[in-house]
Amino acid sequence: MQQLDQSLVGPEEIDSLGHLNVRFYLARIDRANRVLLDALGLGAAVLEERGATLRRVDTYCRFRREQFEGAELAVHGGVLEATGAQVRGYFEIRNPARDEIAATFVTGTIMADRADRQTLELPMSTRQVNEQYGVQLPAYARPRSLSLDPPRIDLPFTTLMERIGESVEFGMTGRREGMIDASDCGPDGVLRDDVELMFVMFRRQIELADAKAFGPPILHTDEGHRFAWAMLETRNIELARPRSGDTVVWIGADVAIAEKSRQSRRWAFVKSTGQLLSIHDSVGIAMDLDARRAIAIPRAVRETMDRHYLPEFA
Numbered sequence: 001m002q003q004l005d006q007s008l009v010g011p012e013e014i015d016s017l018g019h020l021n022v023r024f025y026l027a028r029i030d031r032a033n034r035v036l037l038d039a040l041g042l043g044a045a046v047l048e049e050r051g052a053t054l055r056r057v058d059t060y061c062r063f064r065r066e067q068f069e070g071a072e073l074a075v076h077g078g079v080l081e082a083t084g085a086q087v088r089g090y091f092e093i094r095n096p097a098r099d100e101i102a103a104t105f106v107t108g109t110i111m112a113d114r115a116d117r118q119t120l121e122l123p124m125s126t127r128q129v130n131e132q133y134g135v136q137l138p139a140y141a142r143p144r145s146l147s148l149d150p151p152r153i154d155l156p157f158t159t160l161m162e163r164i165g166e167s168v169e170f171g172m173t174g175r176r177e178g179m180i181d182a183s184d185c186g187p188d189g190v191l192r193d194d195v196e197l198m199f200v201m202f203r204r205q206i207e208l209a210d211a212k213a214f215g216p217p218i219l220h221t222d223e224g225h226r227f228a229w230a231m232l233e234t235r236n237i238e239l240a241r242p243r244s245g246d247t248v249v250w251i252g253a254d255v256a257i258a259e260k261s262r263q264s265r266r267w268a269f270v271k272s273t274g275q276l277l278s279i280h281d282s283v284g285i286a287m288d289l290d291a292r293r294a295i296a297i298p299r300a301v302r303e304t305m306d307r308h309y310l311p312e313f314a
Contacts (some may be wrong), residue, residue, distance in 0.1 A: 033089055089106070
């Protein structure tokens with residue numbers, strides 16, 4: 001497995017939970033993925049010649065160990081397979097000083113035409129994965145609660161709106177809306193490939209927060225202890241990109257609840273057309289922020305979760 005990236009965790013990457021935020025894990029994976037795809041023959045010159053762009057459309061992550069400011073992290077990875085239209089990659093973020101794996105990722109990247117956004121066939125040379133970059137998915141990187149199978153995409157926008165009518169400011173469940181700003185779009189008016197749709201939803205939270213406060217909200221147990229939801233697994237599948245001026249509606253529900261954890265699903269739609277843009281799954285665990293350990297979901301929190309509990313939509 002090749003080392004593809006190395007960097008220090010900076011103070012600006014630490015969120016409200018006191019550890020490296022999800023979006024900075026993804027930034028490292030994107031850098032490593034670009035290095036890998038360039039080695040496979042999908043570098044800038046080839047893309048320019050074909051009038052194409054690369055887009056990560058499927059991202060599964062399994063978080064293993066928290067990472068903190070000052071940690072030096074290395075990304076190792078390779079190609080699981082390269083089919084006619086998609087390169088599936090495997091990456092793991094390692095902390096060599098602590099001899100531990102911080103997180104593992106399985107990604108799917110497509111090549112799309114810049115003009116009409118249609119998926120293009122990969123060059124035949126790209127599909128010939130050699131021993132240097134070919135890898136197998138390790139057992140420790142396989143999903144525990146989530147699945148790598150295709151998710152359900154048959155739930156209508158109107159059905160979800162009827163079931164999840166309550167708006168929320170932040171959180172994994174409930175409903176939230178936001179407009180796609182022109183500054184986040186390319187010359188064609190489509191959301192740029194380097195802008196994560198999920199983080200458009202949280203932009204106001206990030207802008208309002210100070211350098212140490214962005215990220216998941218800090219809650220309290222029935223006894224007044226600080227706790228928050230820490231992610232164990234996530235998977236995001238992108239189906240389409242919105243355009244400038246589109247109002248996007250994010251609708252979230254819990255589809256499984258255990259003593260200490262929850263599995264949530266969030267759908268993103270274009271409000272005016274009902275077009276499904278993405279599906280984001282996550283498994284979060286209730287974590288005591290002082291003891292840094294998992295705790296049972298507080299009773300009062302569990303009661304509010306029941307309002308958006310839709311296991312039949314899993």
